Amino acid sequence: MTSKQHTAEHGTQLEQVNGFTNPGLPEHTPRLTDISPAAERTTERQIAGWFILSMIGTIWFIVSYFLFAPDETMASIQLQNMMFGLGATLALFGIGVGLVLWGKTLVSGTEVAEDRHPIEGNEEDQAVALEILNQAKDESGIARRPLLRNTLIAAVAIAPLPAILVFRDLGPLPGDKMFTTLWGPGVRLCQDPGGVPREDRFIRAEDVTIGSAVHVIPEGMHESEHPLDEKAKAAVLLMRIDPKELNTDPAKEDWGVDGIVAYSKICTHVGCPVALYEHQTHHLLCPCHQSTFDVTNHCEVIFGPAKRPLPQLPIAVDSEGYLVAQRDFPEPVGPTFWEINTRETSEQ
Amino acid sequence: MKLLAERRRHPMALVVLLLLGLLLTGGAYAVFTGNSSASAQEYTASDVEEGEKLFVTNCATCHGMSAEGTENGPSLVGVGAAAVDFQVGTGRMPLQMSGPQAQVKEPQFNEEETSQLAAYVASLGPGPAVPEDEYLDTSQGDAAAGGGLFRTNCAMCHNVVGSGGALTRGKYAPNLSEVSEKHLYEAMQTGPQNMPIFNDANLTPEQKRDVITYVREISETPSPGGAKLGSLGPVAEGLFVWFFGLAAVIGMTVWLSARPK
Known part of the structure; x- marks a missing residue:
């Protein structure tokens, strides 16, 4: 008890700095x-x-x-x-x-x-540590044996090289995976029942009535090697809007079928599924960050952090009355990535 | 049989066969594709008449004297009995006040009046009828299949367990746990307010039943992990932790560092 009280007093006896007086410990109650x-x-x-x-x-x-x-x-x-x-x-x-x-x-x-005790060691300890180091230098002979020293340095230097091979396995680079989806000329639009369906349910243009929203996947998705990966890129939302309400870009005049339009469901911000469709306002809302797209204006962004409109899938009706894609999306779907402008998307 | 065998090479046989085939396939087509939710309920002429009276006194201000629509309300020609049964049956119509979307309130008409109104509106033009009981029976539905359909078609707005969620500019998707089977079906069929329409080609009546079964199943299953906090996910849980969890931590810290008297 007494020794501790001694330290307590010692702690209060600091030099006066900048005019402040150390008030010391309050009185013990x-x-x-x-x-x-x-x-x-x-x-x-x-x-x-x-x-x-x-x-x-x-x-x-x-x-x-x-x-x-x-x-x-x-x-x-x-x-x-x-x-x-x-x-x-x-x-x-x-x-x-x-x-x-x-x-x-x-x-x-x-x-x-x-x-607190001082951070640096006392002189005696420092001298001992130095002595140990010098002794190690002398006994190992690292200064006298350059062959050993140099081969050791070389060995350590190349030891990380295998990591290159291992990290290389994270690749290969995605190639054109970011630019293409399962959609292509004549691929039929199918209803998405959730998950990976074992058979396709094609969609007739006449079945998509005004005000409908149909969740769509490409024909034959279940036959691809990684169906869920393909779905993550190719998911589409199909809507039918009174053609009078659509402000169609003349260059994209034939991309829809009598008011039926198909847009990528993958948000161009960070890739959430955009599917909150309001059939009176024709707004498409992304649930993650509230990016809002105007379906009547080719899904241009009217609110939120997304920067690009949702890519539109050009569609047509085949000879049997089913909706088909005219070709793949004209631009990459989903979030923007560094290489997005590195290639021209082909007009097929 | 003998007669048939003798005549089967007759020049007219092909024509007869063709006619028969056409009739058969046409008939079968009509049987199978006939609007499966067509008129579950037969309305009498007096229903229509009573309905018209109710309509003129309660709805015509906004929807027009013959339901042709005005600046303040859409035309009701062709919306069908299902739309009326949903809007009036859930109390959304007559509208309490204008706003981002119609609010649920105590229904203003009893079942008979609702059905008379539905009869009148259905008489104006063909539209979806009130669903048959067969498609509302959740004991016949498949909750697992319904879950898949729900997650694909409904969950983005109504939340994965149907707790509802916000839309743009004050609109919202309502909580589904208290909605009756019939009204769930009619909402899918008619697309009230801003909800898209899920017609029978998109979700067949059986699939609608599966969806309803899933909604019932999920809203009646208690959560083994403790209080659901409205199943609203990180928003409700975060708020709880923010106010109660943090308050508890701060309280404990203050107590720990306080000098005892």
Whole structure:
């Protein structure tokens, strides 16, 4: 006790800097538990109470394991989980609160200051360390044996080379994967029933009534090597709008069929599926960052962080009345990437 | 049989066969593609008459005296009985006030009046009828298939468990857990407000039933992980942690560092 009090005093005796006086530690005031034996006993019982509460929690956990054994229903699992949580919370919280209370009220409350020791070692330690290093240099003979030294340096230098091979396996570069999808001339539009369907459900133009929104995947998607990867690029939303409401770009006059238009469902911001279609306002909203596209104006961005309009899939009707793609998307779908302008998309 | 065998090389046989074939396929086509949700309910002339009276006194201000539509309300010719049953049955119509979208409230008409209004509007032009009970029976539906369809067609607006979500400029997709099977079906069929229409070619009546089964299943299943907080995902959970979790942490910190008296 006395040695610590000594350090405490030492800590207060700092030099005066910039006119501020170190106020030192505040005067020690005894706590209620220090002066009143009755309060001390009460607190002791309180702390023991918290520990007992913790025990009750632990026992409650064990009891509820048997008492609330779940049957087939979700509700019974929910009930048991809740009882487990209650027990575990009491068990841990009781121990924690009890310990903190103990530390705050019963453990000695005298204020103590401890000085930090200086960061640098003393001269003696420094001399010893230097000696060890010199000894290592002499005994290993690294200065006298340049062959060993140089081969060691070379060995260390080339050791990371295998990493090049390993990292190379992250490739190969995507090639034209970013620029192409499964859509192509004559590929029929199929309904998306979720996941990877085993058979295609083609769509007749007449079945897409005004106000409809149909989620579309390309024909034969399930036969490709990675159907879900292909779906992630080729997903399309098909909508039919009264042709009078569409402001069609003359250059894209024949990209729709009598008001039926198809747009990529992959947001040009970070690639979320844009499919919140409002059939009266013709707004398409992306749920992730609220980018909003105007379907009547070739899906130009009217709000939000997206920078490019959604790519439009040019569609037509084949001889059997089914909707087909005229060709692949004229521009890459999804978020913009560094190489997006490196190639001209072919007009097929 | 003998007669048939004798005549089968007759010059007219081909024509007869062709006619028979055409009739058969045509008939079968009509049977199979006939609007499967057509008139589940037969309306009488008096229903239409009563409906017209109700319409003129309650709806004509906005929709026009003969439902032809005005500046304030769309034409109702061809919207069908399903649209009326949904809009009036859920209390959305008559509209309480103009705003981003029609609000759900206590229905203003009883079932009979609603059906009379539906009869009148259905008499104005062909449109989707009130669905047959067969397609509302969730015991016949496939919740798993419905889940796939729901996640593809509905979840982006209505949330993956149908809790609803925000749209643009004050509009929103409502929570589906309390919506009746019939109204769920009619909403898909008619596309109320800004909701797209899912006609029978897009989602067949059986698929609509699967979707309804999924919505029922998901809204009746309790969450084993604890309170759902409205199943709204990170928004509700984040708010809870922000206000209650952080408050608890701050409270504990203050208590830990406070001097005991």
